[in-house]
Structures are given as C-alpha cells and as structure tokens.
Amino acid sequence: MQHQSLYRRFRPQRFAEVVGQPHLVRALRNAVREDRVGHAYLLSGPRGTGKTSTARILAKALNCEALTGDGEPCGICDSCTAVAAGTSMDLIELDAASNNSVNHIRDMTEKAALVSSGRRKVYLLDEVHMLSAAASNALLKTLEEPPSHVVFILATTDPNKVLPTIRSRTQQYELSLVGADEMAPHVRAIAEAAGAPVEDAVVDYVTERGAGSVRDALSALDTVLAAGGIPDDRADVNALVQALARADLAATLIAVAAATAAGVDARDLAERTARRLRDMFLVGAGVEPAELPQADITSARELSDAMGRRKNVRALEATGSALAQMPQSADRRLTLETALVGLLADEALGAGAPEAAPPASAPPTAGPAAARAAMAATTAP
The missing domain is CATH 1.10.8 (Helicase, Ruva Protein; domain 3)
Incomplete structure (x- = not known):
C-alpha cells in the first residue's frame, strides 16, 4: 500500500480539529449554526496553518445532512464523505497559481450560476493573489453580484497582493502560526x-x-x-552560525562546503540559517517566539550573546541578500558564499563606507529590506 503523508492522513475533518485558530473556528461555527454564512471569505496566513482545511470543513458544514447543534458537520453523511474523498460536486477547488487566466475565472463564474445538488455550492480559490489582473477583475464582478446559492472562499499567503476591492467584498480572517x-x-x-x-x-x-x-x-x-530517529540536520546550521559569530571566514566556508557535500541544498541551508538568526535576534531583544520550544530559546539566547546584536543583524541581512538572489542564480552555493564572504569582509574592515543604493527594481541586497526578506523566507511557501 502506498504511504500517505501524515498531514494528509490526519487533515482536520471538523472545526474542533483545527489547531491554533480559535477565532476563525468560533466565527465560522457560529455563522453555520445561526445560518449567517457570508457569500465570500478571505483566509490569509502562512503556509500550513489550515486555510484550505478550514475551507473544506466549511463546505462540509454548509451541505451536511445531519449538522450537529454546535455547527459541526456530522462527517458520515453522503455529502460529508464526498467532500472528504474529494469527489463532491458542490465543492470546486481551483489553484489560482496554475489557473490564473481570465478564461479560467469566467468559466468558473459561468458554472457558479448553475444550481447545485446541495444547499450551497462552494468555490475554493487557493493562492488567489496569483490571479492575473484581468482574472481578478472578472472575479470582482462576480463577488459584486454573487449567486445566492454560492459561497466563495479565497485563500492566500499574501493578502496584500489581492485587489483591495476584492478584499473589501469578503469577510477576512488571518490565520497565525501555531505556538x-x-x-x-x-x-x-x-x-x-x-x-x-x-x-x-x-x-x-x-x-x-x-x-x-x-x-x-x-x-x-x-x-x-x-x-528511525532525529536526523542530524541542526549541526550544519549551528556550525555556520558559530563560525559567523567568531567572524571566522575559513570556518564559515568549511561549514557551507560540509553541508552541501552532505547533500543539503544551499537554499535550504540559507533558509534554516536565516530562521536561526531571526530567532537569535528576537530572543536577544527579549522576545520569545511562541513557536519555539524552550530548549531552542535557551540555545538561541546563548548564540545571540556570543554574536552580539549588530553582527546578528548584519548576518541576517547577508542571508536575506543570498535568498533574494537565489531565484535568479545558476549557483546557489556560490551566491550564499559570496554573501557571507562580503559580510565577514565588512566586519574585518569595520563595515566601511556604505555603497550606492541598488536600482529600485533590484532585489534587496543589504539593509532592513534584506533582513525582512530573510525573515519572510522562513514562512513563505
């Protein structure tokens, strides 16, 4: 039998099973129970926090044949089992990243006008911020005059890229990282x-x-x-961060080389290093990230003390620079090494005079923008 991943095997099937989003669960369950479900919802938040799972549960509840008194779907009627199996005719899912043309949206809106077999027809548009401008405008027109039997659920990891006019016509809920x-x-x-x-x-x-x-x-x-146990995939990041803390160029390059020789992709190494540097910065500033176990908070504090605030920020900027450039780079390892060598060279020279600012269209390579890019990379899909 083919192995099914745990996140698919144990995907939430009821509102009560959604982890870490009590405000969203409470609002949707109340709306279902009191028959006050809106015509459109916008669920935003980092990847893996429950946006599409929650949307499917809502689709279940809207057409459940034996809805419980607290607004939960029964999970056993024909409608619920069809949604769980992905065979429901009343839940239509569209990946906006690959179906982002105006023709895709027009086809969807034309079909939305057809009567559904259940009480409601639910359209789930994932990564809705990826729609083209023309497709977004076509969707907006439908949201302005939605069919009474249709509910649109829009999901996105980047709500700021969704048209403001679309956002204003939806009930918006932001899902957060789970502590x-x-x-x-x-x-x-x-x-x-x-x-x-x-x-x-x-x-x-x-x-x-x-x-x-x-x-x-x-x-x-x-x-x-x-x-069969915990893989040793923290040692590479720890070795790299410790080398940066000592401003040891040779040890830094050796750490990168050792990781890539072990089969670690340079982008993965950069992302995990950026996440570690971010944790160190936050803990050093007196903030304990809710998603971190206590042991990792203690370790981050020790590394933060060893590196110092200024060097921590500059290291975060350097990894942000590397991550921003990697999509256009033919050699990710070289991109990471170049950024780190530049960091340590600046440290050795006392961070010399600032260079001219890059063109507005260029990716951030230093400063706060690069630091933000590094932090964003730790949660982006």
Whole structure:
C-alpha cells in the first residue's frame, strides 16, 4: 500500500480539529449554526496553518445532512464523505497559481450560476493573489453580484497582493502560526494516532522544524519516523552560525562546503540559517517566539550573546541578500558564499563606507529590506 503523508492522513475533518485558530473556528461555527454564512471569505496566513482545511470543513458544514447543534458537520453523511474523498460536486477547488487566466475565472463564474445538488455550492480559490489582473477583475464582478446559492472562499499567503476591492467584498480572517504550546501536544497526538508514539526530544525537534506550520511539522514527523530517529540536520546550521559569530571566514566556508557535500541544498541551508538568526535576534531583544520550544530559546539566547546584536543583524541581512538572489542564480552555493564572504569582509574592515543604493527594481541586497526578506523566507511557501 502506498504511504500517505501524515498531514494528509490526519487533515482536520471538523472545526474542533483545527489547531491554533480559535477565532476563525468560533466565527465560522457560529455563522453555520445561526445560518449567517457570508457569500465570500478571505483566509490569509502562512503556509500550513489550515486555510484550505478550514475551507473544506466549511463546505462540509454548509451541505451536511445531519449538522450537529454546535455547527459541526456530522462527517458520515453522503455529502460529508464526498467532500472528504474529494469527489463532491458542490465543492470546486481551483489553484489560482496554475489557473490564473481570465478564461479560467469566467468559466468558473459561468458554472457558479448553475444550481447545485446541495444547499450551497462552494468555490475554493487557493493562492488567489496569483490571479492575473484581468482574472481578478472578472472575479470582482462576480463577488459584486454573487449567486445566492454560492459561497466563495479565497485563500492566500499574501493578502496584500489581492485587489483591495476584492478584499473589501469578503469577510477576512488571518490565520497565525501555531505556538509551541499547541503544536507539541498536537504532534504527540498525531504520532500516537499513527501508532508510533515518540519521545519528548522528537516532539521538540518536530515542533522547532515546523516553525508554526502544522503541515511542515507533520512532514518533519514523517521524516523522523522514516529515519528511525532525529536526523542530524541542526549541526550544519549551528556550525555556520558559530563560525559567523567568531567572524571566522575559513570556518564559515568549511561549514557551507560540509553541508552541501552532505547533500543539503544551499537554499535550504540559507533558509534554516536565516530562521536561526531571526530567532537569535528576537530572543536577544527579549522576545520569545511562541513557536519555539524552550530548549531552542535557551540555545538561541546563548548564540545571540556570543554574536552580539549588530553582527546578528548584519548576518541576517547577508542571508536575506543570498535568498533574494537565489531565484535568479545558476549557483546557489556560490551566491550564499559570496554573501557571507562580503559580510565577514565588512566586519574585518569595520563595515566601511556604505555603497550606492541598488536600482529600485533590484532585489534587496543589504539593509532592513534584506533582513525582512530573510525573515519572510522562513514562512513563505
């Protein structure tokens, strides 16, 4: 039998199973129970926080044949099982990243006018910010005069790229990263449900790797269970960060070389390093990220003290620069090495005179914009 990933096998089927989004669950369950469901919703938030899962649960509830008193779908009627199996004719899912033309949206809106077999027809548009301008305008026209039996659920990781006129015609809910205090019990429960109970060290590792994303955490748990233990994938980042803290150029390049020789992609190394540097910066500033286990907070504090605030910021800028340039780079490792060599050269020279600002169209290569790029890369899809 083909293995099914944990995040698909244990996808939430009821509102009560959605982790870490109480405001959203409460609002949607009340709307269903009191028959006050809107014609359009915009669910935004980082990847793996439950946007599409929640949308599917709402689709279940709207056509459930035996809705419970608290607004939960029964999960066993024909309509609920069809949604769970992905065969429902009343839930139409469209990936806006690959179906982003005006013709795709026009075809969808024409079909939306047709009567559904259930009480409501639900359209789920994932990554709606990827729609073309013409497609967005076509969607806007439908949202202005929606069919009474249709509910549109728009999901996005970047709500600021969605037309303001579309946002204004939806009920908007922002999903947040899940804190370690909720993620850890969830990871433990999933492992037990999968018949593979795990130790505290595994729970802490998986929680840290998830970084607030339930899907990423369960993917990490899958990896641990397949490997039979915690893989040693923190050593490369620790070695690199410690070398940067010492401003040791040779050790920095050796750390990058060792990681790539072990099969680690340079972008993955840069993303994990940026995440570590971000955690160090926040902890050093007196902020303890909710998604981090306590052991990682302690480790981040020690590294932050060793590196210092100024060097921490500049290292975050350097990794942000590398990550911003990698999509256009033919050699990701060289891009990362160049950024880190530049960082340590500036440190050795006392961070000399500032260079001229790059053109407005160029990706950020230094300064606060690069730091923001590095932080964003730790949560972007």
